[in-house]
Amino acid sequence: MTAELVRGQNHPLSQARLEIRVSAGKPVVAGATLSDEQGKVRGVEWVAHPGSPTLPGMEVSKQAAADHRLACDLDALPETVHRVSVLLALPSGVGGPVRFGAVAAPFVAVTGLDGSEVASYTVTGLDAESAVVALELYRRQGAWKVRAVGQGYAGGLAELFADQGLSQAHQLAGGINEAVAQGLARSVAAPPPRTADGDRTRHATTPVLGQDQGGATSQGTPGQVTPQHGHPGGQGATTSGAGTGGAQSGYPAASAPADPSAVTQPGAPAAGGPVNYSHPGRQAAAPPTPPPTVPPAQPGRPAQPVAGDATGWSMEERLYNQVWGMFEDLARTTAAYRSAVDFAESRMEQELDKVLSDPRSRIGGQGDAAREAARAKHAELVDRARQVLDRDLAQLIAESEVVEPALPPAFARWDNPAWHGYRVPMEIPMALRLGDLHLPESAGLSIPMLVRLPLERGLWIDSGRAASFEGSIADSDDLRRLAMDTAVAHAARLLAVYPADEYTVHVIDAAGSAASSLAPLVSTGVLAGPPAVGAAGVNDVLARLTQRVDLVQMAIRGGAADSLPPDLDPAEQLLIVNDFPHGFDDRAVTRLRYLADEGPAVGVHLMLVADREDAAAYGPLLDPLWRSLLRLTPVPDDHLADPWVGHTWTYDPSRVPPGSQVLQHVLTQVAAARRSWNR
Numbered sequence: 001m002t003a004e005l006v007r008g009q010n011h012p013l014s015q016a017r018l019e020i021r022v023s024a025g026k027p028v029v030a031g032a033t034l035s036d037e038q039g040k041v042r043g044v045e046w047v048a049h050p051g052s053p054t055l056p057g058m059e060v061s062k063q064a065a066a067d068h069r070l071a072c073d074l075d076a077l078p079e080t081v082h083r084v085s086v087l088l089a090l091p092s093g094v095g096g097p098v099r100f101g102a103v104a105a106p107f108v109a110v111t112g113l114d115g116s117e118v119a120s121y122t123v124t125g126l127d128a129e130s131a132v133v134a135l136e137l138y139r140r141q142g143a144w145k146v147r148a149v150g151q152g153y154a155g156g157l158a159e160l161f162a163d164q165g166l167s168q169a170h171q172l173a174g175g176i177n178e179a180v181a182q183g184l185a186r187s188v189a190a191p192p193p194r195t196a197d198g199d200r201t202r203h204a205t206t207p208v209l210g211q212d213q214g215g216a217t218s219q220g221t222p223g224q225v226t227p228q229h230g231h232p233g234g235q236g237a238t239t240s241g242a243g244t245g246g247a248q249s250g251y252p253a254a255s256a257p258a259d260p261s262a263v264t265q266p267g268a269p270a271a272g273g274p275v276n277y278s279h280p281g282r283q284a285a286a287p288p289t290p291p292p293t294v295p296p297a298q299p300g301r302p303a304q305p306v307a308g309d310a311t312g313w314s315m316e317e318r319l320y321n322q323v324w325g326m327f328e329d330l331a332r333t334t335a336a337y338r339s340a341v342d343f344a345e346s347r348m349e350q351e352l353d354k355v356l357s358d359p360r361s362r363i364g365g366q367g368d369a370a371r372e373a374a375r376a377k378h379a380e381l382v383d384r385a386r387q388v389l390d391r392d393l394a395q396l397i398a399e400s401e402v403v404e405p406a407l408p409p410a411f412a413r414w415d416n417p418a419w420h421g422y423r424v425p426m427e428i429p430m431a432l433r434l435g436d437l438h439l440p441e442s443a444g445l446s447i448p449m450l451v452r453l454p455l456e457r458g459l460w461i462d463s464g465r466a467a468s469f470e471g472s473i474a475d476s477d478d479l480r481r482l483a484m485d486t487a488v489a490h491a492a493r494l495l496a497v498y499p500a501d502e503y504t505v506h507v508i509d510a511a512g513s514a515a516s517s518l519a520p521l522v523s524t525g526v527l528a529g530p531p532a533v534g535a536a537g538v539n540d541v542l543a544r545l546t547q548r549v550d551l552v553q554m555a556i557r558g559g560a561a562d563s564l565p566p567d568l569d570p571a572e573q574l575l576i577v578n579d580f581p582h583g584f585d586d587r588a589v590t591r592l593r594y595l596a597d598e599g600p601a602v603g604v605h606l607m608l609v610a611d612r613e614d615a616a617a618y619g620p621l622l623d624p625l626w627r628s629l630l631r632l633t634p635v636p637d638d639h640l641a642d643p644w645v646g647h648t649w650t651y652d653p654s655r656v657p658p659g660s661q662v663l664q665h666v667l668t669q670v671a672a673a674r675r676s677w678n679r
Contacts, residue, residue, distance in 0.1 A: 510583025
C-alpha cells in the first residue's frame with residue numbers, strides 16, 4: 001500500500017532499485033545530491049543535474065520538464081554516501097515562473113521498477129522559494145528509508161547547494177541554469193495550455209499491458225505519466241487507443257473567440273469528396289459544448305480515423321489539435337515501449353544476478369536453465385511491448401493517411417494538392433508547418449511540426465555540419481545553399497499564409513552569395529526591396545527595423561498606438577540574414593541581438609542562416625542569440641525534443657519537390673494580390 005507522506009514523515013524502503021517520479025505542471029529542473037554521514041556534499045562530482053545527469057547509482061533528467069523519472073540504485077551508491085537528496089528548481093532566465101508559489105504543488109513519488117508506488121509526497125506550503133529539497137533517501141542502521149523534506153530556498157539552487165556545504169555553489173548553479181537553457185532552446189515549443197473545451201478524446205479498443213509487460217498497473221508504470229490523486233496539477237485521464245504510455249488527458253486548443261454565436265462551423269463536404277469530415281458521433285456545434293462520445297468500434301475492428309477528430313471552433317483548429325494529439329500519442333506510446341524494454345532488461349539482470357550470487361546454481365545444468373529462462377522471459381516481454389507499439393503505430397499511420405490530405409496549405413507539405421488550388425487568404429491561420437518529426441521506432445510515421453502564428457521566437461537555419469549521416473557527408477557549400485533554399489521556402493510559406501500586404505520580408509545577403517536561392521522571391525517582387533549587400537546595406541536595414549521596434553514599443557507603453565508615423569509599415573516584418581556574421585560589425589551584431597530579443601513582441605521576426613562556427617570569434621557573447629532562436633537544419637537531423645517526455649526526434653525540413661513550380665505559383669499569386677490591394 002502506498003504511503004502518502006507529510007513533511008518530516010519517513011517510510012522504509014524494501015527495494016534497492018527505485019524510480020522517483022515528479023509531476024509539477026510546469027517545467028522544473030530535477031536533480032539529486034549525494035552526501036556523507038554528516039549530510040555534507042563533498043564536491044560537484046556528488047551532484048547529478050542536467051549538465052551531468054549520471055552518477056554511480058543515480059541518473060536524472062537532462063532537461064527541464066513538467067514530468068520527470070529519476071533512476072536510483074541504492075546498492076550501486078558509494079559506501080561513503082548516506083543520503084540522497086532529491087531537489088527541484090524552477091529554470092531561471094527563460095521567462096517562466098520564478099517562485100513555486102505561482103505553480104501547482106509538485107508531486108513526488110518513489111516507485112519500484114514495476115511501477116508499484118512505495119511512497120508519495122505533495123510538496124505544499126511553498127511561496128517565494130525557487131528551489132526545494134523534496135525528498136531524501138537516507139541510510140539508517142544498514143537500512144534505507146525515504147523522508148518527505150519540502151525544504152525550500154528563495155535564493156534558488158545557489159542557496160540550496162551552499163546549505164549543503166558546497167563551496168562552488170554559485171558556479172554550479174550557474175552551470176545548471178546554462179545547461180537547462182540550452183535544453184529548452186532545442187525543444188519544440190509546447191502548444192497552448194490545455195482547456196477542458198479543447199480536449200481531444202481518443203477511444204480504446206484494446207486493454208493496456210499488465211505488470212509483467214511493463215504496462216499499466218494501478219500505481220502507474222515506467223514511462224507512464226499518470227495523474228496522481230491529490231496532486232493539483234493532475235489531469236483527468238481518458239483512455240487512449242494509440243498511446244499505452246499513459247493517460248491522455250487532452251490536447252491544446254486555440255483561444256476561443258469572444259462571441260461563440262459568431263463562429264461559423266464548416267459544412268459537410270460534397271458527396272464523393274476525398275475526405276469525409278462527418279462523424280456519426282460528433283456534432284458540429286462549437287465549444288464549450290464538447291462533442292459526444294464516439295460509439296465504440298465493432299468487436300475486433302479498430303475505430304476508423306476521421307480528419308478533424310478533435311474539438312475546436314473551426315476545422316482548422318480541429319486539425320491543429322488532432323495533429324498535436326497524434327504527436328503526443330506517438331511520444332507517449334514510444335515512451336511506454338522504451339520503458340517496457342528497460343523493465344524487461346532490468347528484470348533479466350536481476351534474475352541473472354540471483355543465479356550468479358548462488359554458488360549452487362552458478363555452474364551446471366541448473367544455472368544454464370535459469371539463464372535461458374531469464375533470457376526467454378526477456379524476449380517475451382520485449383515482443384509483447386513491440387506488438388502493442390506496432391498496433392498503436394498502425395492506428396496512428398491510418399489516422400495520418402486521413403489527416404494529411406485534409407490539411408490546409410499552412411499545415412500541408414509542399415507536395416500536397418491543397419497548394420494547387422491556393423488563393424491568398426483573408427485571415428491569418430493558427431499555425432505554420434516547419435517540417436516533420438519522427439522517431440527511430442516509427443520511421444514510417446512522420447508528424448507535422450506546427451508552430452503557432454505569429455512566431456514567438458526567431459528561426460535559425462543551421463548551415464553548419466549536422467550530426468546526421470546526410471549532414472556529415474554533405475559538402476559545406478551544398479549545406480549553405482540548402483540552408484538558404486530552406487529559408488526561402490519558409491519565407492514563401494509565411495508570405496502565402498498571411499493576407500495580402502500583411503507580411504513584409506527583408507533580406508540581408510552581405511556577400512551576395514545567395515542570388516540563386518533568392519531568385520523566386522526577387523523575380524516575383526514580393527520582397528520589400530532588393531537584398532541588402534555590403535556593410536552599408538546591413539546597417540541600413542538593421543537601423544530601420546530597430547527604429548520600428550523602438551517606435552512601436554514606445555507607442556504601446558505610452559498607450560498611444562494611434563500616434564505612430566503614417567509611413568510606418570503596420571505589417572509583420574521578417575528579416576532573413578544570410579551567412580551571418582559576414583558583413584556585420586560590432587554595432588550591427590548588437591542591433592541583431594536586440595531584434596532577436598525585442599522584435600517578436602512587436603511584429604519583427606528574425607530568420608538567421610548561419611554556421612555557428614563562423615561566429616566563434618564572438619565567443620559566449622552570442623550564446624543568448626543562438627538560444628533565443630529555434631534551430632532548424634536543411635537536412636534531416638536529431639536535435640529537437642518534444643515537450644512531454646523529451647524524446648530526441650529526427651527533424652526533416654519542409655522541402656519543395658525537385659522540379660516543382662509550386663513556389664513560383666504561390667509567390668506569383670501573392671505578388672498579384674499585393675498589386676491589386678495597393679491600387
